[in-house]
Structure formats: C-alpha cells, structure tokens
Amino acid sequence: AQRVTQPEKLLSVFKGAPVELKCNYSYSGSPELFWYVQYSRQRLQLLLRHISRESIKGFTADLNKGETSFHLKKPFAQEEDSAMYYCALSFRGSTLGRLYFGRGTQLTVWP
Amino acid sequence: GAVVSQHPSRVICKSGTSVKIECRSLDFQATTMFWYRQFPKQSLMLMATSNEGSKATYEQGVEKDKFLINHASLTLSTLTVTSAHPEDSSFYICSARGGDTGELFFGEGSRLTVL
Numbered sequence: 001a002q003r004v005t006q007p008e009k010l011l012s013v014f015k016g017a018p019v020e021l022k023c024n025y026s027y028s029g030s031p032e033l034f035w036y037v038q039y040s041r042q043r044l045q046l047l048l049r050h051i052s053r054e055s056i057k058g059f060t061a062d063l064n065k066g067e068t069s070f071h072l073k074k075p076f077a078q079e080e081d082s083a084m085y086y087c088a089l090s091f092r093g094s095t096l097g098r099l100y101f102g103r104g105t106q107l108t109v110w111p
Numbered sequence: 112g113a114v115v116s117q118h119p120s121r122v123i124c125k126s127g128t129s130v131k132i133e134c135r136s137l138d139f140q141a142t143t144m145f146w147y148r149q150f151p152k153q154s155l156m157l158m159a160t161s162n163e164g165s166k167a168t169y170e171q172g173v174e175k176d177k178f179l180i181n182h183a184s185l186t187l188s189t190l191t192v193t194s195a196h197p198e199d200s201s202f203y204i205c206s207a208r209g210g211d212t213g214e215l216f217f218g219e220g221s222r223l224t225v226l
Contacts, residue, residue, distance in 0.1 A: 009152075044155075044204070044217040086155070097145055097208045097215045104153040 003027060004089050005012045006102035014110050015076050021072040023061075023087030031089045033063055033070040034099065038084040047072075047085070057081070076107045113139045113209035117218035125226055126196055131191045134205030140185035141207035146178075149202040149220075161188040161205075168187045195225040
C-alpha cells in the first residue's frame, strides 16, 4: 500500500520564488515524517524531521494530521536548492530508521 | 557527520551468479542497518532491516532466500543477491543509524546490472 505520496515528479521555479513540495501520507497511527534531499551526484541526506520543528536551509515543513500532509516550503528558492527531494514516513514504535519513501520530486531552480 | 560506505559502487554479473554488496559504517557502530532498492525514476523501497548478530527482518514481498543479509559485526552488513536475474538489476542503497541523534546515514548506493 502506498504510504507516502508525492504528486509532483518535477517542479521548476525561478530563483527567489516561493516553492512548495507536496507530500501526503496514509497511516492511521502517529507517524513520524521526514524530508530527505539528494543533491546531484551525492548521497541521500536528512533535511528535516517534523518532530524537530526546525528550519533547515530556509525550508520548513508542518505536519497537518487533518489533511495527512507534510508539505515542504521555502519562501525564496535558491539555485543551490535544485535537488531531488524525498518525503519519508516512519511508524512510531517501529524500529527507528525503518522508513517508507515517496517517489521523490525533482526540484529545479532557474537563475 | 557519520559516514556509510558501500562496495562495490557498480557491479555487472551474468545471470545465475550471486553478487555480494557490502555496507560499512566507517566511524560509528551500527546495530541496525537498512537495505533499500531503487528502480529507475522510482522511490526507494525498503527491503529489510539488518540486525547485528541476529536474522534480518524482511519487508512483505521481499524474498529472503533471494536477498541474503548478514550483519556479522557492528560495522558491516552484507546483501547477497543469489542466482541473480536481469530483473534484479537495480540500485541498492543501505543506511545506518549513528551519532548522538540516531540520525540515519545513507551509503552512496550500488548499481547492479545482471546480463
């Protein structure tokens, strides 16, 4: 069953424009949500997690349990934000690190 | 940050042979590692949880006899694709938890091509 949905495979914006990468999940319990990023020719790395409520590199994401969403947002996109972004879910109480990923969204920020 | 290394990064083999992929945590100990599979332009699919000193836990639909996982030490997990066939061709990625925060660190991935 598809647990994490990222509806956009590709997303392009111009530098300085706001960007939102969508993520919806299906899970009846209490999930833990993450955003991972993969820059060109680099390995996957953690961007942020919902329990931290942090802003990393200007990105934020709020868990909306009513809409079962965890959209990633940045008010002013930069060229260096161009990368593949994956939303991931972990079941609270399961082995920490057991993640289920969405298919990813390729973000391109044009100059 | 912590580093997870995979070897080989690329491997090509003939159909019917077995291939071993290693995943090492270079500067930390990892009692738990995870193996993922990624098809072209698709998501990472969790295959199994590798537990040091015990049997791996496989996700539903993953053949444990096909994908043998061994986690014999705190820094090494291996994935062996047995009797590989062209449909096993894929990008295999491992991850391990490390550091004070228990953050998940990913390897660079291993691309398997079965001819």
